[in-house]
Amino acid sequence: MSATIGIEREHGLELLRQMLRVRRFEEKCVELYSATKIRGFMHLYIGEEAVAVGAMQALTPEDAIVATYREHGHALVRGVSPGSIMAEMYGKVEGCARGRGGSMHLFDAATRFYGGNAIVGGGLPLAVGLALADKLQARRRVTACFFGDGAVAEGEFHECMNLAAVWRLPVLFLCENNRYAMGTAIERYESETDLALKAASYELTAWSVDGMDVIAVEEAVRRAAAEVRDGDRPCFVELRTYRFRAHSMYDPDLYRTKDEIERWKEHDPIPALSAQLQAAGLLSDADVERLEREIAREIEDAIAFAEAGTLEPVEELERFVYFEGAAP
Amino acid sequence: MSVAPAKAITYREAMREAIREALLADGRVFLMGEDVGAYGGCFGVSKGLLEEFGPERIRDTPLSESAFVGAGIGAAMGGMRPIVEVMTVNFCLLALDQIMNNAATITHMSGGQFAIPLVIRMTTGAGRQVAAQHSHSLEGWLAHIPGLKLLAPATLADARGMLGPALDDPNPVLIFEHGSLYNLEGELPAGAGAVDIERAATRRPGGDVTLIAYGGTVPTALSAAEELAGAGIEAEVVDLRVLRPLDDRTIIESVARTHRAVVIDEGWRSGSLAAEVSARIMEQAFYELDAPVTRVCSAEVPMPYPRHLEQAALPQPAVVAAEVRRMMGTG
Numbered sequence: 001m002s003a004t005i006g007i008e009r010e011h012g013l014e015l016l017r018q019m020l021r022v023r024r025f026e027e028k029c030v031e032l033y034s035a036t037k038i039r040g041f042m043h044l045y046i047g048e049e050a051v052a053v054g055a056m057q058a059l060t061p062e063d064a065i066v067a068t069y070r071e072h073g074h075a076l077v078r079g080v081s082p083g084s085i086m087a088e089m090y091g092k093v094e095g096c097a098r099g100r101g102g103s104m105h106l107f108d109a110a111t112r113f114y115g116g117n118a119i120v121g122g123g124l125p126l127a128v129g130l131a132l133a134d135k136l137q138a139r140r141r142v143t144a145c146f147f148g149d150g151a152v153a154e155g156e157f158h159e160c161m162n163l164a165a166v167w168r169l170p171v172l173f174l175c176e177n178n179r180y181a182m183g184t185a186i187e188r189y190e191s192e193t194d195l196a197l198k199a200a201s202y203e204l205t206a207w208s209v210d211g212m213d214v215i216a217v218e219e220a221v222r223r224a225a226a227e228v229r230d231g232d233r234p235c236f237v238e239l240r241t242y243r244f245r246a247h248s249m250y251d252p253d254l255y256r257t258k259d260e261i262e263r264w265k266e267h268d269p270i271p272a273l274s275a276q277l278q279a280a281g282l283l284s285d286a287d288v289e290r291l292e293r294e295i296a297r298e299i300e301d302a303i304a305f306a307e308a309g310t311l312e313p314v315e316e317l318e319r320f321v322y323f324e325g326a327a328p
Numbered sequence: 329m330s331v332a333p334a335k336a337i338t339y340r341e342a343m344r345e346a347i348r349e350a351l352l353a354d355g356r357v358f359l360m361g362e363d364v365g366a367y368g369g370c371f372g373v374s375k376g377l378l379e380e381f382g383p384e385r386i387r388d389t390p391l392s393e394s395a396f397v398g399a400g401i402g403a404a405m406g407g408m409r410p411i412v413e414v415m416t417v418n419f420c421l422l423a424l425d426q427i428m429n430n431a432a433t434i435t436h437m438s439g440g441q442f443a444i445p446l447v448i449r450m451t452t453g454a455g456r457q458v459a460a461q462h463s464h465s466l467e468g469w470l471a472h473i474p475g476l477k478l479l480a481p482a483t484l485a486d487a488r489g490m491l492g493p494a495l496d497d498p499n500p501v502l503i504f505e506h507g508s509l510y511n512l513e514g515e516l517p518a519g520a521g522a523v524d525i526e527r528a529a530t531r532r533p534g535g536d537v538t539l540i541a542y543g544g545t546v547p548t549a550l551s552a553a554e555e556l557a558g559a560g561i562e563a564e565v566v567d568l569r570v571l572r573p574l575d576d577r578t579i580i581e582s583v584a585r586t587h588r589a590v591v592i593d594e595g596w597r598s599g600s601l602a603a604e605v606s607a608r609i610m611e612q613a614f615y616e617l618d619a620p621v622t623r624v625c626s627a628e629v630p631m632p633y634p635r636h637l638e639q640a641a642l643p644q645p646a647v648v649a650a651e652v653r654r655m656m657g658t659g
Contacts, residue, residue: 064406098439107438114405115438119429125395126430129402129410136358136384136408143402156425159395166390320440321474327443327498328407 007215009282015057015214016277017291019049019270022073024295025082028303029072029089029103033249037306038089041118042103043070047244050269051176052077054217055144055239058225061111064134064143066127068176069104069118070243074146080108082298083305092309099312100320120181121154123147124173128160131169131234142228144172150181152195161202164234171234172225173199176211178243183255199236211241212267215276242267334515339481342488342516343373343505347411349521350495351381354409357495360387360396361413361449370415371451371510397423397448401431401500404446409495417452417466417504431500432475443498447491453506453544453594457638460630465594467504467543468601471572477501478571479525482546484514486569489523497525504571506544506594528569528578534562537588537652540579540605542568545592545643552592552648559649561656571601579605580613587618588655592643597625619655624648 005012026046032038045052052073059065059078067074075085080096088095089103097107097116105116114130117123127145134141151157152175164171175195179186186193199206205227209220217239224235242264246253277283337345350357359374365388368375378386389396393414400412414420420427427448434442454463471478477499481487487505494501531546532553541549546567553563566582568574583589589609593602602623609621627641 095439097437097441100439101437105437107434107441109438109441114402114442115434117430119425122398122425122429125398125426126402126405128395129399129404130406131402132399133403133406133408136403137406156394156398159390159392160398162390163392163395163399167387320436320438322477323435323443323498324440325498326496327404327445 005215005276005280012273012277012282013287013291015053015218016270016273016283017295018053018077019214019273020291021295021298022049022052022076023270025076025299026072028299032089032303038103040102040104041069042089042249043247044243044245045070045073047264047268048176048178048211048241049073050214050217051174051211051239051241052146054214055174055221057218058222059142059144062139062141064112064114064130064141066114066123066130066143066145067116068123068147069116070148071106071116071146072103075106075108075113078113079111080106080113082302084108086302086306087309090306090309091311092306093312094305094309098320121147121151121156124151124156124160127171128164128169131164131171132167135169140229142170142172142225144174146174146176148181149175149177149179149186149195152198153181153189161199161204161236165202165204168233170228170232172221172228173234173236174221175236175238176241177238178241180243180247180256182247183251185255195238196236199238204234204236206236206238208238208240211239212269212272214269214273333518335518336513337484337516338510339484339487339512340371340373340510342484343491344375344377346488346491347374348377348380350411350491351377351385354495356407356409357411358385358387358408359411359413360389360400362389362391362415364388364413369413371507374413393419393422394426398426398430400446400448401426401434401444404444405434405442410446411491411495412446412448414448414450416462417450418462418464420450420466427470427476428473432473435499436475444500445495445498446500447494447503448500449503449505451507452504453508454626454631454638454642455508455544457633457635459633463631465626467571468593468595468599468604470502471601471604475499476572477525478504480504480506480543480569480571482506482509482543482567482569484512484516485520486523488516488520490525492522493525504543508544525570526575528575529567530564530578530582531567532563532565534564534586536562536586537590537655538564538566538582538586539590539592539648540566540568541592542571542601543594545594548643548645548648549592551645552652555645555649556652559653559658561652561658563652568605574605574608576608576612579609583609583613584616587616589621590648590651590655591621591623592648593623593625594643595625596628597623598628600625622651622655624651
């Protein structure tokens, strides 16, 4: 245990590795988008990696995850294979949703990854229901529900905070506050910009944390997850973060200044953690080189897997509209 | 052969028996919705169930349609078999995002990974002078959506027997209970149980014209057929029962025998379920027809409050009968 930053070397390296994986994977996605290998809407998480990486540390394989359309990072860190994520974005059968969903709709039953929900706020009721199923079946599981600050303005947010609180359901509400609902700054659409304060009015524990600090995120979400798991009630954590890239590949990013983006980049969670680890003597240049090399290879493999994948025959167009077989 | 003794029962009681049976048969089944517990259900369907099954399985919800319908979807994905009651079809508009963007899409969007064994029940229809916001018939809208199944029980046997198979289905099933049917009374064999949820049913045989109806318009069609019989015209009444996917075969077989069809639908005419049925008859039985298919639908107005205007807006047996006589050249 390091006296200065309070974590083991192995764990520190793992946090760094996961953030780097997400960052490099998405940088490659941008290239593939430009090369028209990936199409449709694509939303990048670059800048926000500390949130998914820190939060996932608190979850067990039995817990469930509900995410948004900006979910490449969540899927990767949760353990959905990079090849199946890339194949999904290529629209191939080998994708984690057989190519039917694309970038915004990554699903994986094996890791209890319930999407990939592209209607803002639409995932919250699902999370409440998954948690209700756990409670009714007396399973001590947590459903982690990621959503953005924009969702807080939706009716579904308020309905779900209230329902989860009044029924004491094990939902961990994780609000990724990147300060913009697409192009509208939070000060321009929220009457109360302290989102934890808003959530607290539903009689649940709510607090805010620096979402650019992966160690702080992990600590806060571990505390919240423990309260949900053992305390038989929901929790809300606001993770204050920032996206460095535009909202989507279509967004000309006209609604904020370059200065603002540059100021936030000074808090980039990856160099921040690297510096902390290095200062504590837990990370060497050789470590970084090795991580980068391994990650580059993993991403190349994922691309090769997607490239080699198959397109679903058009004859199968209407499959999966209804579930095939009996419900499990 | 022994015949099970019949017993008198209302549509409301048949529905309640179906829910009770499902709760007894499977611990994963639970009921949630507005006022389903302490109040006994807005229409009295779930009266007594809270006392018998307790608040964990008979769950009164806040007035949060989107949250509790979506929670039903999530619970179904989490291994439960929820019955969600949306008090009326009018309020399902507040949950359309969950019904359309989640219930209807997740199985497909996930490449077939997730089943959604969910039942959503709702009251539908007009006729009780409750005016424009409480009188909708939106079955046609919802029947537009791939991924959903829609049922419209119009008889005691269907009220009693559709829920079980709907819960066994791995897909979201919407059940529409027409408000005018709850007090329908009749006899059911004591052992009455599951019915098929795939086929339309012929409620009255006849060789001259096919009257196609569902839910609340089935009694309308049967009344019209009775009136026509007095004039020597034998009308066949087909009850659609399943609004999605439609059972084309039963419809087409009937029209191929009678060569005439009138579709009766409490939805508004434009873009209605009646329009869809009519189009299918044109596509699949055009050369069997002796006359164009016609429709008797609700007038295209928000439902007015006064009784005489409401009745004028709704499909009436006399209008159906007149339409048939006109088609037959006897009007």
